[in-house]
Amino acid sequence: MLSPEERREIEAEFAHYPNKQAVSIDAMRIVQKHRGWVSDECLKDIAELLEMSADELDGVATFYNLIFRRPVGRHVVMVCDSVSCWIMGYDRLRRELTSRLGIQMGETTADGRFTLLPIVCLGACDHAPTIMVDADLHHDVDPQKLDGVLEKYK
């Protein structure tokens, strides 16, 4: 069940587009903001609200990198694996992250604290390598800096 707040936020987006289906991505982002991910149940509720089939909405959901259709941890760590970060030490950073967190890309730590995901170029190439934790971008992340960065997210 969508919460009244989620429903209100989604309905507020209707004014911005000429039809309800156009709100699909905004709607899933809203739900994800509240719950971290978009469950099957939420997907069905959103689809109903937007007057489209759940399958059609799932086709949209699975196209986009930032719509999560599986549960994630309390914090999502996205590691840029694009070219500038690759040149500046992505491989080493990924090795450090996977070994410190004890998980591979796409996995969540057992305590539910972190989910680790690869992400494409974060548009901060003059500060490569970069990672993004939740909505925060972190610049020039070398292995020494990593502990300090992760420490902020409980």
Added chain:
Amino acid sequence: MSQRHNGSIIQWLNKFMEKVLTKNIRQDLSYVDLNAYEQTGGYQGLRKALGMSPTEVVEEVKKSNLRGRGGAGFPTGMKWSFVPMNADAPRPKYLVANADEMEPGTFKDRLLMEGDPHQLVEGMVVAGYAIQADVAYIFIRGEYFRSEEMLRRAIAEAYEKNYLGKNILGSSYSLEMIVHMSGGRYMCGEETGLLNALEGKRANPRTKPPFPQVSGLFGKPTIVQNVETLSNVPHIVRNGAEWFKSLSYTQDAGTKIYGVSGKVKRPGLWELPMGTTIREILEVHAGGMQDGVRFRGLLPGGASTDFLVEDHLDVKMDFTEVAKVGSRMGTGTMIILDDQTCPVGMVWNLEHFFAQESCGWCTPCWSGLSWAEKALNALEEGQGQAADLEHLAFICNFCAPGNTFCALAPGAVEPLQSALKYFRDDFNRHITEKRCPWRAS
């Protein structure tokens, strides 16, 4: 030594160079509010535009020779002139700012959105007026939260002062502006893919024609324009086409925000006259290569441009001159390949990106790029064969312009085809030595 000397003179001269797009941007990227923006002439371009006819605005932009800064370099004024302007033109008409900056190695639009959001808003109102758009969307990359925040603040302030909304500054022109945050996919940066994404669909490309200017978003006339392009518009209207042309060193007018990433001393962004040489950008502004590494090549404007090498350092960075040597200026943000970095590995990284981001709509792209990625991976793992290089060359032709639905695959093979040309020996070494020579064994 003489190079260093030249460099300091150029840096000194650049202090006097006119900054257009970046003049308000603060070192800490703190918010430039409406008041601060107005103090340096902000919204004067809009005031002037509203005193002109829409056609006059289009003509001025046409004369200015402004070319699209998203990478393709299409003449902006010409694009606008394709929008139906008669009284019975389909309504609403749309203007969309393509703020889906996702080309690997590109980080310039973020600076403009975070550093001076009102400039983009003003550019959009002026462009909207020129085509008589009713609704404007800013399509922002899903990860650009700060850009979103800055633009929402600027839009709210602009509504308050009636730079947006009904009857802007007492004129008969009205415009609504809406922020859309992307769900995240490289295809959203492609003009027609972006339109599908804005309609809440998968970002597959659309057949052209009809072109978006005639039938775009929700089937209505639509202009899609890059952030840097739109940010130039108020200045052109305010100061005139001739002024804009005088800013550049070459035929392609204006200033350009150039960037450098990779193992250079000072990676960053600089607003410079269009047509500044690659050498000046690399050696003077980016400070040259880091100690201990040597320059080998560069992608001049993002991941989907052909490699250039040492012979090309004196090429002027603009759309026309870079094309003459077989590449594209693209977004103008260069990625530097150094001698400690494997060119095959770099191309593998690039093709991994493109294969992953291919929307799967047409065969050369989804099939060709995933095979390219596999072959490059095999080369990196020491399992490559001579026939793989022929296969890679075949894929480059398979994905060439005209064979695919959109520009993703043709762009994707640009670094591959040029790497095969300039770094052939490195590819061969991977095959004969059965390993990547850059990796510790």
